[in-house]
Structures are given as C-alpha cells and as structure tokens.
Amino acid sequence: MSRPDGPEPRRLTRWWRRRSLRTRLTVIAATAIAVSVFMAFQVASELMDWQLQDTTENELRAEAHVLATTAERAGLAQVWLPPYPGSGRLVRVVLPDGSTRTPAGQPELPPVSEQAGRVVRGASADLMESNDSDDDGHLVYTLRAGDGAVQVARVADDTSINQFGFGMLLIGLLCVVGGALVGRTVARTGLAPIDRLTAAAVQVARTRDLDADIPDEGGGEIRRLIQAINDMLAALRDSRQAQRLLAEDAAHELKTPLTSLRLNIELLVRLDRRGTLDTALTAESRTRLLNDLGTQVAELSTLAAELTDLARGDAGDESTELLDLADVVVAATAQARSRMPDLEVALDVATVWVSGRPAALQRAVLNLVDNAGKWSPTDQPVQVRLRAEGASAVLEVDDAGPGIDATDVPRVFDRFYRAETARALPGSGLGLSIVQRVVHAHGGRATVARSARGGALLRIDLPATAPATPVARLTAGEDSTPR
CATH class of the missing domain: 1.10.287 (Helix Hairpins)
Incomplete structure (x- = not known):
C-alpha cells in the first residue's frame, strides 16, 4: 500500500523533469540566492537583536546605579523623582514594605515580581528580567538600594528589528529577481553550444548525412x-x-x-x-x-x-560463461564428422579454460574444420590441436592440402573471398570471415600459415581465464567418432 503522500512527490518530480534545463538552472539559481538571503537575514537579525539587548541592559544598569546612589543619600521615601517626560526610561522605587513610588505621569510598570521581591529583601544584589506578559513587554533591571530597591525599565522596541527585516526583505526580493535573471543569462550562454549541437544533430537526423x-x-x-x-x-x-x-x-x-x-x-x-x-x-x-x-x-x-x-554480429542473446574450450572443440569436430562422413580428424586437445559464448565458439571451430576438410586428402586426417600457451588458449587446425597461396593470405578472412582454386568447391566464402569475427569478439587473434605437411595451418589465440595444467583428451591419430 502506498503512502498517502506518495503521488504528490511523484507529480512534482514529473513536473520538474519536464522543465527545460534553462528553467531548472534559473529556478536553482533563484532558490539558492533566496535561501542565502534568508539565512543571512536570520543570522543578522539574531546578531542585531543580541547587540540591542546588550546595549539596553548596560544602559539600564548604569541608570539604576545612579538612581540607587541618589536614593541612598536622600532616602527611598524622600528621593525626588522627576516627572515622566513622555518617553524614555521608566523608574520605580520599591520601599521595604513592598509599596512603590513612581514619577508623576509615568505609565504603570508590571507588578513587582517574586524574583524582584527577593532583591528588595536583600536576598540578591540585582536582577535583569524581561516581562512579556503585556502587549508592550518590558525589560526591567532591579538593584538593591538601602532597605529597598530601585527599578529602571524600558519598553521593548522592535521597530529597529522590523525596519531591518523589511529592508532585508526588499533586498532579498531584488537579489532573487537578479539571481533569476543571472541564472537565465548564464544558462542561455552556457547552453548555447548545446543548442548548436542539438541543431547539428537534428540536421544529421533529417538529412541522414552521417x-x-x-x-x-x-x-x-x-x-x-x-x-x-x-x-x-x-x-x-x-x-x-x-x-x-x-x-x-x-x-x-x-x-x-x-x-x-x-x-x-x-x-x-x-x-x-x-x-x-x-x-x-x-x-x-x-x-x-x-x-x-x-x-x-x-x-x-x-x-x-x-x-x-x-x-x-555480436548482438546475439548468448551469454558469456566460463567454459572448457576442449569440450567446444570436441563437439564442433563431431558436428563436422556428421556433415562429412568421410572426414578423418586427429584430435590432440588439452583442458584450457576460457570466458566466452559456447555456440559462437563452436561455430568458429566448426568452420575451421569444415574448411580444412574440403582441402585435406581422404587418406590424410585433419589435425586439430588445442593447448595452453602462456596466458592464451591456442587452437590449430592443420590440413594436408595444397595450402594457401601467398597472394591469397592477406584476404583469407575477407567476406565472400574465395581463391581461384576454391571456386569449384562448395562454400560461400563466409566461413573464415565468421571465424575472425568470433575470435575478435572474444579478444583473440586468427592467423594463417603453411603447415609442416604442406597444407594450411589456421590458428586462433584466445585469452585463457585461468592457468591450468594441460591434460590430453585425445592423442594424435585418434578420431572423434562417438563410440
């Protein structure tokens, strides 16, 4: 069962993937700038708020100490409190009995808190507290003075922060718009070669001119x-x-x-x-x-x-596997004997492991044996030898026929090529071409030379997958007829 929020992210992903690369780059640039401005605003706001708070607290402490000195000299009950000027700091004298004195015309301060009462009773020397219980909010500093305490407060003012935030908002919007324009311009400039490349590719597709x-x-x-x-x-x-x-x-x-x-x-x-x-x-x-x-x-x-x-070509569905090439050679030889009952084959094969496609390799070996069978005299066997040589598996197919003329050697593996002497024989001229393709597909090499018996010696070298001690399967002179 899919989660309820599953389809929505998928729709958003599909929408995003359908956007052009220019649009993506523009959105990414604008988003990056917006996030950067937001983070900068948050950090700057916190720093500014902390700085204003610290400055206000220092001013309150300084004013409270001046008022406390005056109150101790004149007495808390007699100290003169000038009328409230209409703005600025707020003051209050707290007497030992808990009553308070405030300047004439001054707005009321919040009631003396329990913590401030401990300062009045001498339990502590001073207290800085913030009261946000009302709409205005006050920052109140209480300082012990004589048998009571004095309080100096200021109404919390967020005007500077709000003005700063509004300014940062305007700057952020301008930066986002500018970032989108810059991102669009950069995308257009950076993707111009892609546009030209696309146009060239479309032209090639339209004209079919490769x-x-x-x-x-x-x-x-x-x-x-x-x-x-x-x-x-x-x-x-x-x-x-x-x-x-x-x-x-x-x-x-x-x-x-x-x-x-x-x-x-x-x-x-x-x-x-x-x-x-x-x-x-x-x-x-x-x-x-x-x-x-x-x-x-x-x-x-x-x-x-x-x-x-x-x-x-190499587009077959056959998978590559680790196999013993000797098994492939024996199977291909048996298949060749079924096609040409008079063919005599002498096998001398050893266990050599290779990584390859069995059917393709068997077809290549079969073509080699078929080709040798066309030329080899009936009284002379085709010799098939398989051995490990260094890091390679070496397969040699040796016939006792007339051999390959030196002028034909460079074209032996060409498609449809047939020597003058071979044109009267059955065949298409594709067998050795298929051999070369299969061998190359397996990372090997196919060569032709003259054998010691005067005929053709066709050799293929394939990379062996693991070193192995050669173990002879069939010795020279034996044929591959199943018993």
Missing part, C-alpha cells in the same frame, strides 16, 4: 560530448558501409546459385509441359539434375545462415 561531422567547439564537458557524438557518427558510418558491402556481396554471391537453380527448374518445368520429361532426360541425367538442385538448395541454405550470422 558524413557531416559536428564542429568541435567549447571546452571540457561540451567538447567531450561533441567528440563522443562524432565518434558515434563515425561508428554509424562504418556500420552502414559494412551493411552496404554485405548487401552488395550477398547479392553478388546469391546471383550464381540462384541463376543455376532457376535454369534447372525452368528446364524441368519446360520438359514437363511438353510431356517429354521422361523421354528427354535419362534416369542418370534426372538423378544428376536433382542432385544438383539439392546441392544448390543446400548451398543457398548455408549462405543464408551465414549471412544471418554475419548480419547479427
């Missing part, structure tokens, strides 16, 4: 913000360029298999319409044609899957 860098101006946070936005625009340019290249390359690669598939299907349809399908093609020709169609459909399916994988 090549238009926002001019660098200002300093500190503004400059860092502009640089961050320019970096974001550069990343978007690179992403759009990569998408354009991917679309162009995909269209180019899809053209050949689609054309072949369309021609074969058109041939079958034309022969079927003529009613000569059974006579125009021999059984062997029909089988070969259907096999070609199946191969082309399989290539298109593989190409579509690889394009989807590349287009998705």
Whole structure:
C-alpha cells in the first residue's frame, strides 16, 4: 500500500523533469540566492537583536546605579523623582514594605515580581528580567538600594528589528529577481553550444548525412560530448558501409546459385509441359539434375545462415560463461564428422579454460574444420590441436592440402573471398570471415600459415581465464567418432 503522500512527490518530480534545463538552472539559481538571503537575514537579525539587548541592559544598569546612589543619600521615601517626560526610561522605587513610588505621569510598570521581591529583601544584589506578559513587554533591571530597591525599565522596541527585516526583505526580493535573471543569462550562454549541437544533430537526423561531422567547439564537458557524438557518427558510418558491402556481396554471391537453380527448374518445368520429361532426360541425367538442385538448395541454405550470422554480429542473446574450450572443440569436430562422413580428424586437445559464448565458439571451430576438410586428402586426417600457451588458449587446425597461396593470405578472412582454386568447391566464402569475427569478439587473434605437411595451418589465440595444467583428451591419430 502506498503512502498517502506518495503521488504528490511523484507529480512534482514529473513536473520538474519536464522543465527545460534553462528553467531548472534559473529556478536553482533563484532558490539558492533566496535561501542565502534568508539565512543571512536570520543570522543578522539574531546578531542585531543580541547587540540591542546588550546595549539596553548596560544602559539600564548604569541608570539604576545612579538612581540607587541618589536614593541612598536622600532616602527611598524622600528621593525626588522627576516627572515622566513622555518617553524614555521608566523608574520605580520599591520601599521595604513592598509599596512603590513612581514619577508623576509615568505609565504603570508590571507588578513587582517574586524574583524582584527577593532583591528588595536583600536576598540578591540585582536582577535583569524581561516581562512579556503585556502587549508592550518590558525589560526591567532591579538593584538593591538601602532597605529597598530601585527599578529602571524600558519598553521593548522592535521597530529597529522590523525596519531591518523589511529592508532585508526588499533586498532579498531584488537579489532573487537578479539571481533569476543571472541564472537565465548564464544558462542561455552556457547552453548555447548545446543548442548548436542539438541543431547539428537534428540536421544529421533529417538529412541522414552521417558524413557531416559536428564542429568541435567549447571546452571540457561540451567538447567531450561533441567528440563522443562524432565518434558515434563515425561508428554509424562504418556500420552502414559494412551493411552496404554485405548487401552488395550477398547479392553478388546469391546471383550464381540462384541463376543455376532457376535454369534447372525452368528446364524441368519446360520438359514437363511438353510431356517429354521422361523421354528427354535419362534416369542418370534426372538423378544428376536433382542432385544438383539439392546441392544448390543446400548451398543457398548455408549462405543464408551465414549471412544471418554475419548480419547479427555480436548482438546475439548468448551469454558469456566460463567454459572448457576442449569440450567446444570436441563437439564442433563431431558436428563436422556428421556433415562429412568421410572426414578423418586427429584430435590432440588439452583442458584450457576460457570466458566466452559456447555456440559462437563452436561455430568458429566448426568452420575451421569444415574448411580444412574440403582441402585435406581422404587418406590424410585433419589435425586439430588445442593447448595452453602462456596466458592464451591456442587452437590449430592443420590440413594436408595444397595450402594457401601467398597472394591469397592477406584476404583469407575477407567476406565472400574465395581463391581461384576454391571456386569449384562448395562454400560461400563466409566461413573464415565468421571465424575472425568470433575470435575478435572474444579478444583473440586468427592467423594463417603453411603447415609442416604442406597444407594450411589456421590458428586462433584466445585469452585463457585461468592457468591450468594441460591434460590430453585425445592423442594424435585418434578420431572423434562417438563410440
């Protein structure tokens, strides 16, 4: 159950968040000045009140001592009390019996208090007390004199404090208005680069021109913000360029298999319409044609899957976890054997722990083994080796094929790139590109070299998460066929 006062703060928060930054800065500046003026007024008022109180008390003490000296000389009952002039101090003589004498025409003072009576009886020498029981309020000083006491009082006067407070109020209002104007001006001046930045960003969004860098101006946070936005625009340019290249390359690669598939299907349809399908093609020709169609459909399916994988990039939902790379290699090798029953793989893997995404790593290893399987002779196994080397997990896939020509090495990991000798083989030219993307996403490196057997040696290095003593899973010469 929400508290009764819950909705109101939420509405206030929503209202505040809907205000512009200029309005917020103006309100904050005006509020800060108002609070400062209020605090200064409170402190100044207290100091002024304390100073006036102290001055009044000192004056009352001095006047009381003069009156007490005179009363002791002339006697409390006979001392002359001049008529009240109409303003100023008030005096009173308190006789031993408790009766009082006051000047003619003087306003009445409050009755003698119990504490003042103790001074009259000699229990104490003097007393300063404040009487606020009436509207005026009096500050009364009682001093022992002879057998009684004299009292000198003043009516409490808040005129000075009130005048001071009124003046401070006017000054505070002027300061608040001035603070709001200053805050507005500062906000407008300080946010001018933000306005220009917003206008430039709106222009980029409207024209879709990612090549238009926002001019660098200002300093500190503004400059860092502009640089961050320019970096974001550069990343978007690179992403759009990569998408354009991917679309162009995909269209180019899809053209050949689609054309072949369309021609074969058109041939079958034309022969079927003529009613000569059974006579125009021999059984062997029909089988070969259907096999070609199946191969082309399989290539298109593989190409579509690889394009989807590349287009998705690193945005997959698979989470990173601590895993034994040896398990990934064994699983990928078994999957490759299921695709290519004649493929022979010699595994030599050790336990190496890495932090990564299992499915992505398995796809990369599978592509390496598939690529090696296309080139390796049937009587020579593909060698897959995994070991820990320093702080890295090193995976090597070694085939005994013809190797990679030196002119092709720099472009081996490019999308859709296929060497002249590989264009007659099935494949899309995306497998090694996916390998490189996965490896880079895991902070690793993919390289290619010539193996000792004359074929290609593809190697990936991944950061290991924890040092481990290598334990061989399968020795060289064994294959990964499940038993």
